[in-house]
Amino acid sequence: MSRTDTTRRGSRQSRAGIRDVAAAAGVSITTVSDALNGKGRLPDATRRHVREVAERLGYRPSAAARTLRTGKSGLIGLTVTTYGDEPFTFTEFAYFAEMARAATSAALARGYALVILPATSRHDVWSNVALDGTVVIDPSDHDPVVTELVRQGLPVVSDGRPAGTLPVTAWVDNDHEAAVLELLDHLAAAGARRIGLLTGTTTDTYTRLSTTAYLHWCERVGQDPVYESYPAHDPCAGAVAADRLLARPDRPDAVYGLFDPNGTDLLAAARRYGLRVPEDLLLVCCSESTVYAATEPPITTLSLKPRRIGTAVIQLLIDAIEGIDTGRPVEQVIPTELIIRTSSQRRPPRTTVSAPRSPAGD
Amino acid sequence: MSRTDTTRRGSRQSRAGIRDVAAAAGVSITTVSDALNGKGRLPDATRRHVREVAERLGYRPSAAARTLRTGKSGLIGLTVTTYGDEPFTFTEFAYFAEMARAATSAALARGYALVILPATSRHDVWSNVALDGTVVIDPSDHDPVVTELVRQGLPVVSDGRPAGTLPVTAWVDNDHEAAVLELLDHLAAAGARRIGLLTGTTTDTYTRLSTTAYLHWCERVGQDPVYESYPAHDPCAGAVAADRLLARPDRPDAVYGLFDPNGTDLLAAARRYGLRVPEDLLLVCCSESTVYAATEPPITTLSLKPRRIGTAVIQLLIDAIEGIDTGRPVEQVIPTELIIRTSSQRRPPRTTVSAPRSPAGD
DNA sequence: CCCGGCAGCAGGCACGTTTCTGCATGATCA
DNA sequence: TGATCATGCAGAAACGTGCCTGCTGCCGGG
Numbered sequence A, B: 001m002s003r004t005d006t007t008r009r010g011s012r013q014s015r016a017g018i019r020d021v022a023a024a025a026g027v028s029i030t031t032v033s034d035a036l037n038g039k040g041r042l043p044d045a046t047r048r049h050v051r052e053v054a055e056r057l058g059y060r061p062s063a064a065a066r067t068l069r070t071g072k073s074g075l076i077g078l079t080v081t082t083y084g085d086e087p088f089t090f091t092e093f094a095y096f097a098e099m100a101r102a103a104t105s106a107a108l109a110r111g112y113a114l115v116i117l118p119a120t121s122r123h124d125v126w127s128n129v130a131l132d133g134t135v136v137i138d139p140s141d142h143d144p145v146v147t148e149l150v151r152q153g154l155p156v157v158s159d160g161r162p163a164g165t166l167p168v169t170a171w172v173d174n175d176h177e178a179a180v181l182e183l184l185d186h187l188a189a190a191g192a193r194r195i196g197l198l199t200g201t202t203t204d205t206y207t208r209l210s211t212t213a214y215l216h217w218c219e220r221v222g223q224d225p226v227y228e229s230y231p232a233h234d235p236c237a238g239a240v241a242a243d244r245l246l247a248r249p250d251r252p253d254a255v256y257g258l259f260d261p262n263g264t265d266l267l268a269a270a271r272r273y274g275l276r277v278p279e280d281l282l283l284v285c286c287s288e289s290t291v292y293a294a295t296e297p298p299i300t301t302l303s304l305k306p307r308r309i310g311t312a313v314i315q316l317l318i319d320a321i322e323g324i325d326t327g328r329p330v331e332q333v334i335p336t337e338l339i340i341r342t343s344s345q346r347r348p349p350r351t352t353v354s355a356p357r358s359p360a361g362d
Numbered sequence C: 001c002c003c004g005g006c007a008g009c010a011g012g013c014a015c016g017t018t019t020c021t022g023c024a025t026g027a028t029c030a
Numbered sequence D: 001t002g003a004t005c006a007t008g009c010a011g012a013a014a015c016g017t018g019c020c021t022g023c024t025g026c027c028g029g030g
Helices: A018-025 A029-037 A044-057 A063-070 A093-107 A145-149 A176-188 A205-221 A235-249 A262-272 A305-321 B018-025 B029-037 B044-058 B063-070 B093-109 B143-149 B174-188 B205-219 B235-247 B262-270 B306-322
Strands: A076-081 A111-118 A133-137 A157-160 A168-173 A195-200 A228-230 A254-257 A283-287 A301-302 A331-334 A335-340 B076-082 B112-120 B131-138 B154-159 B170-174 B195-200 B226-230 B254-257 B280-288 B299-305 B333-334 B338-339
Touching: A018 A029, A029 A044, A063 A076, A063 B063, A063 B076, A076 A093, A076 A305, A093 A133, A093 A305, A093 B093, A093 B112, A111 B093, A133 A145, A133 A305, A145 B306, A157 A305, A168 A176, A168 A305, A176 A195, A176 A205, A176 A254, A176 A283, A176 A335, A195 A205, A195 A235, A195 A262, A235 A262, A254 A262, A262 A283, A305 A331, A331 B195, A335 B044, B018 B029, B018 B044, B029 B044, B063 B112, B076 B093, B076 B306, B093 B112, B093 B306, B131 B143, B131 B254, B143 B154, B154 B299, B154 B306, B170 B174, B174 B195, B174 B205, B174 B254, B174 B280, B174 B338, B195 B205, B195 B235, B195 B262, B226 B235, B235 B254, B235 B262, B254 B262, B262 B280, B306 B333
Parallel strands: A076 A111, A076 A133, A133 A157, A157 A168, A168 A331, A195 A228, A195 A254, A254 A283, A283 A301, B076 B112, B076 B131, B131 B154, B154 B170, B170 B333, B195 B226, B195 B254, B254 B280, B280 B299
Antiparallel strands: A111 B112, A301 A335, B299 B338
16 A cells, blocks of 8 residues: 655655646546546546546646657647748738738647747757647748758648748648739729839749749730839838839839738829829739728738638648548648729729628638 | 667667667767767767767757756747637737747747747646746736746746736836827827827726826816727727717817727728818827838827837746846836827928937837 | 776666556456 | 456556766876
């Protein structure tokens, strides 16, 4: 009857462990573990008793010990490409915030938590956290972090179609080419004769695909490309580039801005040059921000649906972690949504203030 | 000579452990651990040799085992109050994004990573991750999560002065009363006779302190309070409340909006009622968004300096975790910055387009 | 010659959990 | 009645590190 096996280092120190609960409840460690985890075959009386004692002692199982034993930590890394030393990207602020929010929510619903990690391959931080998998936002061509992770056998799901032969487990992305083509067609249908583009100098997938789609469209309809590039991580450079674009001799009568703040930048530049929107200049920008619903005039935006992307990425990753092979494809394309407002309609709606929405609901 | 102690389960499976490195290098486990962690007394030759073998085997120490042994995980929880089931708050989007970005950056610089966790006391997620400490954004009066965490002996630092007797380790906040008073004085100096407030129905510290400061100011200068409240997590309700405020018979000639989207909402409402800004209506809102620099007209904003708050919170927390007693006060007040633009100046600047900035540089 | 001291390393325990295996005990059935 | 079986629980082996203890040579001084 050696159940009171108190051969520990004397006094009752630090947190209560599973041993303390077992001793206090008069059962074995196995019984406590089974009772709390709903496993084994125990009568309800024992189960209740153990849970009650554990609650009374304020017992919390050690996450580290559980992770060590089971090999699963319940943690998912969230990596964002970084320009400069800040861990987040500047340009797609609202996009990232919404995507991360949806991903966090979806992960929590399945019992996982997200860990924010830098895209730099500083090993000291990466190897100090036990991950079950990783979400990578817009990885570069031969991302060293991704290759290192898959070499360790960790599942990696990327937001953004991986370029080259990046060996990700799965990916989710929009069809950026199709979105740009649809958008340009919309502008042309509204009467645009020369459509300009405000784009970035970075080589990430989004910028590259969108720009080439624009060039292809120009070639198809026989329009000379009119675009200005700027380093997208610099918010001031955007305003300058918008100004440059409208100051050109071959000034466009419609502009699409690839990045979130381009809408207000272009609007301000148009005012400086005395251009009325949408009469003299049609405007569309890619943004998740709701401010464009209340600007003067409201600006048509292309939404990349970050919420759906974040959710899809997490579902794919957790499915891979838990080894459940759902029928879900490992390459998912999320449709974009063109939210049409006054700035891209030559004849604004007369009766109502609220702008019409795209027929594609959600 | 039993160094080739390969009594493991047969084949070379999964990742290489410290045992494998020891066997391959012909040394003991202790020597490997000391060599990699820079401890013990080893000649440089041995140290180099061990590191080389570890690199060749692709050895990565198990974070779970290390955490179990040392009791430190290098993980910091980041908790945000939630309205509804989404883990983030809607209203202070840019504030949260900037604050989290700065906090992540500061934590990474000191070897820590951030884990996003919900404010709900669902234990299954909280107890599944080993935390060294937690950052709590704007905790409620008797936050059950906070009390539970400090009961476990974890340091907790809050963004936002804790109300009541919430036992946090340290906190960082703005002086919201002073900021509101300064702002109202600024509006009064610009000629405002009746200043209205757009506030929230929630009972968090920020909303409460700002509202009471407004009421005190009204009492002091002998003005009847004119304010509208709305549930701040609902973005549509903000536009409606802004409309309500300007539709009142005692319509204010200046408005301060407590939340980020209030600026565009109020601007849109002013247009609907034919009010010119700033001639007929002065406008200020609390926001971190840069869009208000390019609206028509540019809107004066109150910045809460989320970057400085995020950095300060992390420094205080890691100091507490590591037990280093710096001279830093455990209650820090970060000054706000009033970025004065056209919308709050009855006589807008004539010559230049760019608005003057507050003399308090940063 | 003997002994203290030190460099260089190995043995082994502990961290707290999960889980496989196995031993009693009572019930059921041929 | 004895064999079979389900039930209820305990023992103990891992999981992979970190670190305390201690062992072996070797050198120098008395």
